[in-house]
Amino acid sequence: MYLGAEAWPDLGSYFDDESLAIVPLGSTEQHGPHLPEATDHLIAEAFAREAAERTGFLCTPTVNIGVSSHHRQFHGTMWVSPPAFREYVESLTRNLTYHGVDRVVYVNAHGGNIPHLREVGRRLREDHDAYAIEWMWNESIPDLVDELFEQSGPHGGPKETAMIQHLAPELVHDDRLADARDGGIPSVADAGTVRHGARTFYDAADNTENGVLGDQTDSTAAKGERMFEAATEQLVALCEWLSRQEFDDLLPREHV
Template sequence: MYLGDRTWPELGEYFAEESLALVPLGSTEQHGPHLPESTDHRIAEALAREAADRTGYLCTPTINVGVSPHHRQFNGTMWVDAPVFRDYVESLTRNLTYHGIDRVVFVNAHGGNVQHLREVGRRVRDDEVAYAVEWMWDESIPDLVDDLFEYNGPHGGPKETAMMLHIDDQLVREDQFERARDEGIRDVANFEGLRKHGARTFYDAIDNTESGVLGDQTDATREKGEQLFEAASDQLVKLAEWLDDQPFEDLMPRDHV
């Protein structure tokens, strides 16, 4: 069920019976010469909508802009400062609790959001108003991702490229795959520029990659994207169903020993 397509009486019926919501979040940022800047939030929304369709749980509108200052040197990247992002997401989550939601899955597709969503989850849990958990699609299926791609990458790589080929291939510039690979970092695992003597010495994507992306995009296919999407959707459905089954008091902080 997508919140934005329902009337308030219809939503009242949902809130009378259910207390879980899926909140898709991503970013609007550079994803190389081959993928649109909407990549992250399109992936998050597609997965959240799929899980909502399969389970009947509520899916909210998507948060399209996230914490992305590390991509700011590339044209068009949008971001909000981390404290603003945290406060906005917390406010939105508390808005949902006003209507009766007490458990939330942040369906996330942008790595820069992760730590901030965890902080929001801690805030609302400490106040015992809701249990909110961050879910990152590729982290739910790590073995499959590793099996499908020899040279993976955490940003704009073959896994995101394959997902976008499955979700909306008209937005993918397939003639730019080789450029993305050759101007980026193909073999991330063996790239020595990411760390020096145990320290991360870079702050922005452009410090390491001219094309803004990592991995070998030429390894992405529609078929692999479909596999990723179906497997990640399955995991999200299972998470939502598990969370819905938990007694609320068991999700709250435990007492001091």
């Protein structure tokens, strides 16, 4: 069920019977010369909507802009500050608790959002208001990603390219895949910006001239479809598991 498509009287029965919501989050940022800036939020929304369709759980509208200032040197990248992002997501989640939701799955497709979503989830749990956890699609299927790609990215690489080739092929510049590969770097290790155990980079531009990593020519829509199906199964299983839990069992333990 997609919240934005429903009239308010028709949502009452959901909140009477269910207490779980799926919240997709991504970013609007550069993904190299071949992928749209919407890459992350398109992926997050696709997973969230599909899981909601399969399970009947409620899916909210997508948070399209995240913590992305590390891509700011590239045209069009949008971002909010980490405190603003955390405050917004926490407020949005507390809005859901007003309607009776007490557990939330953040379907996230942008690495820069991860620590901030974890912090919001911790705050909500410590306040006993909600149990909110972050889910990242590629982290749910690491073995399949390793099987499909020799070097998956991480950013704008064949993993994300294949996913958009499957979900929105009209937005992929297939004629630029070789340029994306040749103008980027295979991995962060190849950038030489980890020195004596320290990460000396802060921005994507410190590592790669065109903003991306990996071999984009190793991507296909068929690989994207395999990953989408496998990760959706994991997300569905997570939502169903979380729905079955007693809320008190999800709260912090007492002091030992």
